[in-house]
Amino acid sequence: MLRKLAFSSIKSRLKDYVVLFSGLVVAAATFYMFMALATNQDFLGKNSMLSANNTMFIFIFGAILLAIITFFYLIYANSFLLTMRQREYGMFMMLGAKTGKIGQLIFMETFLLGMGATLIGEVIGIGLTQVVARLLVQQMGLTLQHFNSFYWPAFLITLAFFLVLFIFAAIWNSHKLMKTPVLKLLHSAEQPARTQVKPIWLAVQALLGVALLAAGYWAMINIALLQLLAIPFALVTIVLGSFFTFNATFIWLLRLMKKHRSFSLRGIRNFTLSQLNFRIHDYTRMLAMISILFALALGAITVGLGFRNDLSMLIDSFDAYDVKLYTHSAKIDAEVAKLDIKEQATYSYKVKGKQIYYRQDQLQDQPLYYFHYQRSGGISMQMPQRRRFAAKDYQISRETPNGAVQNAYNQLGIKSIYDGNALTGHLVTAAEFARLPGKTSRLTLIRVRDFAAARQKIAKIEQAQLTAAPEFSEVLENSKYANAQMGTAMYSGMIFMGLFLGLSFLAMLASCLMFKILSGAYSDVKRYDMLNKMGARTSVLKASVAKEIGVLYALPGLLGIIHVLFGLQLFKLLLLNPYHGIWLPFLIFLLLYGLYYWLTVTLYRGIVIPKVEIDK
Amino acid sequence: MTNEVVTVQHLVKTYGKGNEKKFTALKDIDFTVENGEFVGIMGASGSGKTTLLNILSTLDKPTSGEVRINQQDLTQLKGNQMADFRGHEIGFIFQDFNLLENLTAAENIALPLSLQGVAPKQIQPLVMKIAKRLSIESVLDHYPTELSGGQKQRVAAARALVHQPTILFGDEPTGALDSNSARELLETMSSLNRNDQVSILLVTHDPFSASYCQRILFIKDGEIGSELRRGERDRAAFYQEILDNLGTFTE
Numbered sequence: 001m002l003r004k005l006a007f008s009s010i011k012s013r014l015k016d017y018v019v020l021f022s023g024l025v026v027a028a029a030t031f032y033m034f035m036a037l038a039t040n041q042d043f044l045g046k047n048s049m050l051s052a053n054n055t056m057f058i059f060i061f062g063a064i065l066l067a068i069i070t071f072f073y074l075i076y077a078n079s080f081l082l083t084m085r086q087r088e089y090g091m092f093m094m095l096g097a098k099t100g101k102i103g104q105l106i107f108m109e110t111f112l113l114g115m116g117a118t119l120i121g122e123v124i125g126i127g128l129t130q131v132v133a134r135l136l137v138q139q140m141g142l143t144l145q146h147f148n149s150f151y152w153p154a155f156l157i158t159l160a161f162f163l164v165l166f167i168f169a170a171i172w173n174s175h176k177l178m179k180t181p182v183l184k185l186l187h188s189a190e191q192p193a194r195t196q197v198k199p200i201w202l203a204v205q206a207l208l209g210v211a212l213l214a215a216g217y218w219a220m221i222n223i224a225l226l227q228l229l230a231i232p233f234a235l236v237t238i239v240l241g242s243f244f245t246f247n248a249t250f251i252w253l254l255r256l257m258k259k260h261r262s263f264s265l266r267g268i269r270n271f272t273l274s275q276l277n278f279r280i281h282d283y284t285r286m287l288a289m290i291s292i293l294f295a296l297a298l299g300a301i302t303v304g305l306g307f308r309n310d311l312s313m314l315i316d317s318f319d320a321y322d323v324k325l326y327t328h329s330a331k332i333d334a335e336v337a338k339l340d341i342k343e344q345a346t347y348s349y350k351v352k353g354k355q356i357y358y359r360q361d362q363l364q365d366q367p368l369y370y371f372h373y374q375r376s377g378g379i380s381m382q383m384p385q386r387r388r389f390a391a392k393d394y395q396i397s398r399e400t401p402n403g404a405v406q407n408a409y410n411q412l413g414i415k416s417i418y419d420g421n422a423l424t425g426h427l428v429t430a431a432e433f434a435r436l437p438g439k440t441s442r443l444t445l446i447r448v449r450d451f452a453a454a455r456q457k458i459a460k461i462e463q464a465q466l467t468a469a470p471e472f473s474e475v476l477e478n479s480k481y482a483n484a485q486m487g488t489a490m491y492s493g494m495i496f497m498g499l500f501l502g503l504s505f506l507a508m509l510a511s512c513l514m515f516k517i518l519s520g521a522y523s524d525v526k527r528y529d530m531l532n533k534m535g536a537r538t539s540v541l542k543a544s545v546a547k548e549i550g551v552l553y554a555l556p557g558l559l560g561i562i563h564v565l566f567g568l569q570l571f572k573l574l575l576l577n578p579y580h581g582i583w584l585p586f587l588i589f590l591l592l593y594g595l596y597y598w599l600t601v602t603l604y605r606g607i608v609i610p611k612v613e614i615d616k
Numbered sequence: 617m618t619n620e621v622v623t624v625q626h627l628v629k630t631y632g633k634g635n636e637k638k639f640t641a642l643k644d645i646d647f648t649v650e651n652g653e654f655v656g657i658m659g660a661s662g663s664g665k666t667t668l669l670n671i672l673s674t675l676d677k678p679t680s681g682e683v684r685i686n687q688q689d690l691t692q693l694k695g696n697q698m699a700d701f702r703g704h705e706i707g708f709i710f711q712d713f714n715l716l717e718n719l720t721a722a723e724n725i726a727l728p729l730s731l732q733g734v735a736p737k738q739i740q741p742l743v744m745k746i747a748k749r750l751s752i753e754s755v756l757d758h759y760p761t762e763l764s765g766g767q768k769q770r771v772a773a774a775r776a777l778v779h780q781p782t783i784l785f786g787d788e789p790t791g792a793l794d795s796n797s798a799r800e801l802l803e804t805m806s807s808l809n810r811n812d813q814v815s816i817l818l819v820t821h822d823p824f825s826a827s828y829c830q831r832i833l834f835i836k837d838g839e840i841g842s843e844l845r846r847g848e849r850d851r852a853a854f855y856q857e858i859l860d861n862l863g864t865f866t867e
């Protein structure tokens with residue numbers, strides 16, 4: 001009987017349950033996906049530019065962070081479940097249900113909900129891992145090797161982790177329900193007490209918050225000066241600074257707004273401000289934590305995409321020419337005809353023993369492009385500049401060849417310069433060249449308009465050359481295309497990690513905030529009912545909800561964005577320009593964050609906005 | 617005719633839509649409240665008092681019949697008009713005070729004016745005026761948790777009256793008060809009625825509260841059973857008559 005009652009009340013709150021359940025499913029799926037990567041050495045070793053050991057460390061660090069946030073997430077999700085249920089269970093107890101029986105019921109409910117969500121989450125996680133991997137490979141032109149979407153150890157770790165947490169949650173819930181007096185369960189609406197903070201202390205905290213943040217930002221900008229010390233220093237000051245900022249600066253701002261009566265006494269503003277004032281006290285720690293996590297997540301995505309950005313620039317700097325044709329065949333010519341060519345030049349050479357000869361007039365007519373490396377001044381990464389030699393640079397001399405000529409020998413070489421069998425180059429006039437015995441061979445250098453777009457076609461050309469003329473395999477294995485393939489493989493692991501960690505952190509932190517806010521919704525029902533009776537329009541109430549929750553989402557988001565903007569300074573060491581194209585990750589991030597905001601507002605409204613009875 | 621603030625004719629309210637089980641909470645109710653009257657509504661639990669009050673205050677819609685407040689036909693109101701109507705024309709006091717705990721007493725009282733878009737500058741004097749009238753000036757800066765039950769109900773009354781509504785509705789406002797606070801509140805209400813011409817409709821179980829009214833309607837099973845008028849008698853005599861009437865009424 002009791003079981004039936006409990007079940008029927010679940011049906012009446014189906015929407016909230018669906019959200020809770022799908023939230024848990026997402027958490028389990030994310031956790032599985034991450035573990036499938038973190039515990040899969042094959043994947044790590046082959047897909048990261050760092051050695052497998054280093055990557056393992058980074059992934060374990062990520063896994064610990066993910067476990068911590070999942071833990072907090074489950075706490076918030078569980079407290080939402082508890083607030084949603086305590087009134088009903090309190091009612092059953094009033095009606096004479098035995099406490100032990102109720103304890104059992106809530107234990108079963110929490111446990112079954114959790115385990116069901118975990119199992120479904122893992123199945124979805126396996127599927128998603130496959131889909132995401134494939135999507136990444138296609139979208140970003142990455143190569144992922146040894147990617148197992150089903151991985152036993154990951155499956156078991158996830159199951160064990162959630163099992164333990166849900167057993168604790170279930171014990172906690174039944175304990176809490178059994179120990180709380182029935183009357184308190186029934187009237188659990190919180191009573192906000194007057195918060196008495198001395199204005200001076202508040203001002204001190206507010207200033208301290210801003211000062212600590214400034215110190216942390218300064219440390220990150222001056223990483224060259226502070227070296228590695230900048231990171232722990234910034235971490236401590238920014239965490240404390242965020243906390244004080246929420247604990248004092250925002251409260252001080254709210255008070256200021258409230259005091260300004262010509263502002264606050266309009267419409268429902270005073271109510272909204274008071275709700276916020278009350279909330280922020282309760283949320284201080286959470287909002288500070290979210291601003292930090294937000295920054296970590298957004299930072300991870302930005303850096304992930306930054307690596308991708310770097311990758312294309314790095315590839316561009318591998319070689320001044322995109323394709324080099326050492327041989328010809330009908331098939332190769334057909335593929336070359338398909339290329340969108342920007343510029344091409346053909347050079348003749350003759351090989352005699354260990355000597356190779358090039359024509360001075362050809363190089364003077366079509367000087368070669370090359371990359372010029374500046375001497376790097378600071379610690380930040382820099383890219384070389386593309387330049388072109390001048391005709392007068394190609395001078396024949398008896399001494400050691402100058403830079404331009406040496407460059408020509410390298411770029412026009414047909415053997416690897418790293419192996420012992422390299423040929424010695426000679427620059428000769430056209431007349432001398434004609435007098436030399438032997439067959440004249442030709443080498444064509446091509447620059448295409450867009451290397452990334454032409455990559456598939458170039459792959460075919462390279463392959464065709466290898467089959468047609470295996471004697472050039474040494475230089476072909478060192479071509480721009482071959483290097484690009486290798487670089488892509490190295491960077492893709494980093495990109496994947498950045499994106500994955502960033503998105504899963506975002507999903508978790510936004511859900512934490514959502515469940516925390518929704519847990520408070522049930523105690524707000526009466527307030528909104530009262531306002532409705534006083535004649536506040538439904539649209540006004542809805543707007544108030546949107547604003548209140550909007551501020552709770554916007555503040556940590558804003559602070560998090562500022563953290564990231566300064567934090568990217570740290571990545572000047574690893575990335576060419578960490579700020580390049582950051583609008584894209586910011587946009588993706590804000591869209592997803594906005595989606596959570598919208599979901600929270602919708603659910604909150606569903607709980608608190610009184611329904612006006614309409615008769616037909 | 618123009619002197620009536622509330623006119624109810626052939627009011628029927630049936631709960632349960634479509635296939636649901638139907639329950640008629642109000643059957644053919646007729647009554648009027650004149651401007652400046654203090655009317656009580658009494659009846660057993662479940663007789664339909666709250667239902668009636670909800671309809672009068674546009675929180676619920678009648679199934680059929682006509683309800684006019686201040687000459688406005690409530691059945692013609694839609695969406696926002698209903699909320700605006702509640703905001704302008706009606707003041708509410710409830711058994712459980714229903715103050716917003718995160719606002720001070722003064723801010724609670726100011727809220728209806730803010731909602732109506734009264735300029736912030738004009739709000740302060742209006743709040744002070746009604747607070748003086750209800751003798752709560754000294755607690756204006758307190759939060760509801762820092763007030764006694766009686767004080768809370770006075771603040772609620774001040775909030776219900778600050779925008780000078782056409783009529784004040786009370787649903788068991790003394791229900792959660794001790795007898796002294798209850799008496800004080802009723803004295804205040806009756807003084808507001810006499811000296812400030814506030815029309816009041818008071819729903820109550822309690823014969824003592826009802827004895828402050830000028831007229832009492834007895835509602836039973838969704839119908840108005842009988843009516844008592846105080847006339848020129850003193851309160852004690854009226855109280856006795858209510859008691860007698862309740863005796864016969866409940867039989």
Ligand SMILES: Nc1ncnc2c1ncn2[C@@H]1O[C@H](COP(=O)(O)OP(=O)(O)OP(=O)(O)O)[C@@H](O)[C@H]1O
Pocket residue numbers: 631632639641659660661662663664665666667668
């Ligand atoms: N939303 C509803 N749906 C169905 N029936 C309802 C609804 N609200 C009230 N009723 C029924 O209408 C009848 C009148 O209810 P109402 O709340 O008006 O009684 P009341 O006179 O205010 O009682 P009390 O003195 O206990 O407050 C009751 O029998 C109740 O069960």
Ligand SMILES: [Mg+2]
Pocket residue numbers: 665666667
């Ligand atoms: Mg009632």
